[in-house]
Structure formats: structure tokens, C-alpha cells
Amino acid sequence: MAGSNPRRWYGPTVLGIVVAGGVAFVLGRRTWVTTTLGDGQGAGAVVETTGTDVSALVPGLAVVIVAAGLGVLASGGWFRRVIGVLVVAASVGGVVATRTDPQGVVDAAVQESVAFGEGVDVSSVTHAGPWLAAAAFVVAALLGLLVVRFGAAWPTMSSRYESPSARVVEPDGSDLWKAMDAGLDPTDPSDDPSDDRDAGDGGPAR
Numbered sequence: 001m002a003g004s005n006p007r008r009w010y011g012p013t014v015l016g017i018v019v020a021g022g023v024a025f026v027l028g029r030r031t032w033v034t035t036t037l038g039d040g041q042g043a044g045a046v047v048e049t050t051g052t053d054v055s056a057l058v059p060g061l062a063v064v065i066v067a068a069g070l071g072v073l074a075s076g077g078w079f080r081r082v083i084g085v086l087v088v089a090a091s092v093g094g095v096v097a098t099r100t101d102p103q104g105v106v107d108a109a110v111q112e113s114v115a116f117g118e119g120v121d122v123s124s125v126t127h128a129g130p131w132l133a134a135a136a137f138v139v140a141a142l143l144g145l146l147v148v149r150f151g152a153a154w155p156t157m158s159s160r161y162e163s164p165s166a167r168v169v170e171p172d173g174s175d176l177w178k179a180m181d182a183g184l185d186p187t188d189p190s191d192d193p194s195d196d197r198d199a200g201d202g203g204p205a206r
Contacts, residue, residue, distance in 0.1 A: 007154060013150075015069075017147075018070065020143065021064075021065030021069060024059075024136040025063060028133055031048045034127065035106055036122070037122055047110055061090045083151070084146070084148035088144035
């Protein structure tokens, strides 16, 4: 379950958001409706209507989701919750955009076709693109909720770029043996072997 170990969902969630947004973007630029115009004698034309033609919000919101997914990697804390809310909002908007009725756009494209005229038969076929894009947005919305719920507990990239001087250096085995030879107790915090090493190097002992 996600509540038992939220860190395990970090990588899959970020990757899922980016992939879902990318899939929605590709589907938004694909053909959603194919319209065939014919005069019954073999002459005619084919008019293709893409998701971008139906609603430019579909690929636009998909790009927002991809950028937000990458933003989760570069952010941390409460700001990740804000990004998660953004992913959910963009995904809901994407689902609504995929439900836009394409008929008006298709009719306008048909009337602009040189093959359109009196007595021309018009038939349209709607592809699965809108439904698949809506499914991708739904997946992104669910993953966005995971970011809102668990994002603050996930690790950040800043720890990878921490300066060496900020890291705690543990004494090695030789330091411990030297401390014991000098009559110091290595388990006593007040007897720090590094103090003796600094003093031996000519520096002031702390």
C-alpha cells in the first residue's frame, strides 16, 4: 500500500505523469475524425480533423502536465503539493477538452473542401483518439493526487549536490586504534580522535 512506504511511489509517479502527459500530447495531434466526401462515382476527398483542430487545449494542457511532472523532481516540500494540484487541475481540464463536440469543426472543414458541393455524400468516422487522450488525462489526475498526498515526504535532488564540507566524516579504523593507543575511549564523545590528529599536525586542538 502507498501509505506503508510512500517513497516507493516517487519514481513511478513522476515517470507516470510525464508519460501520461506525453501520450495525451501525441493523441491530441492525431486524427480524431475522418470525413469522406464522394459523389457516388468514385470522385471525392478525405478531410481529417485532429484533436488540435477540435480543441487546442488538449495538447496545451498535456505540455503543462509533462512540465509539472519534471517540476516534481526539481522541487520539494509544500511546493510539490502545489504542483500536484496543478497536475490534477490540468488533467481535469484535459478530460473536459476531449469531450468537446467536433461536429462544428468537421462541418467547417468539409465546407472548405473543394470536393464539397450539392449532391456530395458526406460520411464521418470518429476514432478512439479522444477516449484514449481522456484516459491519459485521468491517469495523470490520479498520479497528481499521489503527489499531493505523498510528495512532501519524497527525497529531493538537493542532497545529491551537497558540498563535501557539509557531509559528516566518520573516523576510520586507524583513528580508532590511535585513540586507544593514546589512552582515549573512542566511544566517549569528548575523546575525539580527530582532535589529537589536528593537534599533531600543528593546528589547535578543539
